[in-house]
Amino acid sequence: MLSELRFARAYGVTVLDHGAGVIVLAVFLPLSQWLGGFGAKVDNKFLLSVHLVLEIGALLSGLGLAGGLFGRAAPTENLSAVEACLLRGEGADSSSMCASYIRSDRYAGFQAAWGGLFREAHSDSDSYARIVSIEKAGDCCGFGPVLGCQEDSRQMPDYILLDGVPKQVRVQRQSCGEEAFWYPQSGKDTLECAQSASDSRRLLPPTTVAASADDDGSGDSDASLTDVGGCKYEMPASNCKSDAAPAASTKGCAVQLEKEMNYEMRAFGGVIMGFTLLQVVSITSTWFLCWKRKAHDVVPDLSASSFQSSALPLTSSTAAVRDPYLRRQDPGFRPTMGSDEAHQKFTLRQGILLLRQAQHQQEQEEEEQEEAALSEAERGRN
DSSP, X not given: OOSOTHHHHHHOTHHHHHXXXXXXXXXXXXXXXXXXXXXXXXXXXXXXXXXXXXXXXXXHHHHHHHHHHHHHTSOSSOHHHHGGGGBTTGGGOOOHHHHHHHTSHHHHHHHHHHHHHHHHTTTOHHHHHHHHHHHHHHTOOSSSOTTOOOOBOSOOOTTSOOTTSOHHHHHOSBOOOSBTTOBOOBOOGGGOBOEEOOTTSOBOOOXXXXXXXXXXXXXXXXXXXXXXXXXXSSSOOSTTOOSSXXXXXXXXXXXXXXXXXXXXXXHHHHHHHHHHHHHHHHHHHHHHHHHOOOHHHHSOOOSHHHHHHHHSOOOHHHHHHHOHHHHHHOTTOOOOTTHHHHHHHHHHHHHHHHHHHHHHHHHHHHHHHHHHHHHHHHHHHO
């Protein structure tokens, strides 16, 4: 999205901020994951808490970025309805719907995006293939309504990117050719569109934009060619342009361009949304790890050394901690942190030790009984 400026031309330069935000998240998230992994390994609740806060922030940021892209991809007009405004001659229609659509800022943004693609198509095969595929997919030719140019001297919206667009688009929103309802001649070499005007129609005075040469071939490089009325199509790229009168069903590609770019924008938003929802798994696991007790708090130490230490006689200083009766009898006793846990551990260890001692004593008694029985049997035989 950052590498293709057509999105900044169509939707505004704030799209670049969304792309930069995705890059920041991509750099920031590995640090958060490392903190979470290390905190879980050493059971450090502070690191886990920091990781939890960072993951929540990343989740909210990702949702905001994805929501912004989805919002920009939402059409402001019913595209199926306004597509009729791009038919031959409909650009001159003064109906409220068509006039509102063609004079809107959103239309101007996609006009800049088309102009940028058209200019890049002179030297970039991918841009040429893209603009030709749009014309074929939409069964259209050029951007605006065919034979429907209406002069609009307003400046382009200030939030769109105008770098790399033809001069005729940068100067004002809409410039027209010398012939009524024609667009300025555009392109050069194979993309050139400089069509001759009919002798039966009156040529209009050459406009400043149409008479000035542009570095990408946009505009008439020779103002003395008064028989060139301009182009019936607005910056066409494929062989759809014809010197013959366009058919009544011929239309511009403004709607088709918006449909395809809206689809791409929603795809970008969907990818960001998908990766962002993975943060929910990280947040949930971190939440449980923060509340999980350490292993030695719930699993007793059953090693031999622990039993030996538990079997040692209690001193007067430790007896009060382990025996709740002594704690009640000693008015000077001050409980310390973890005294209840220590008493529980001691009680469990003592119980296990007594159980093992009882088992050992029972085994000794059984052995003594067997030896006594063997002795009596030998005396009986003698």
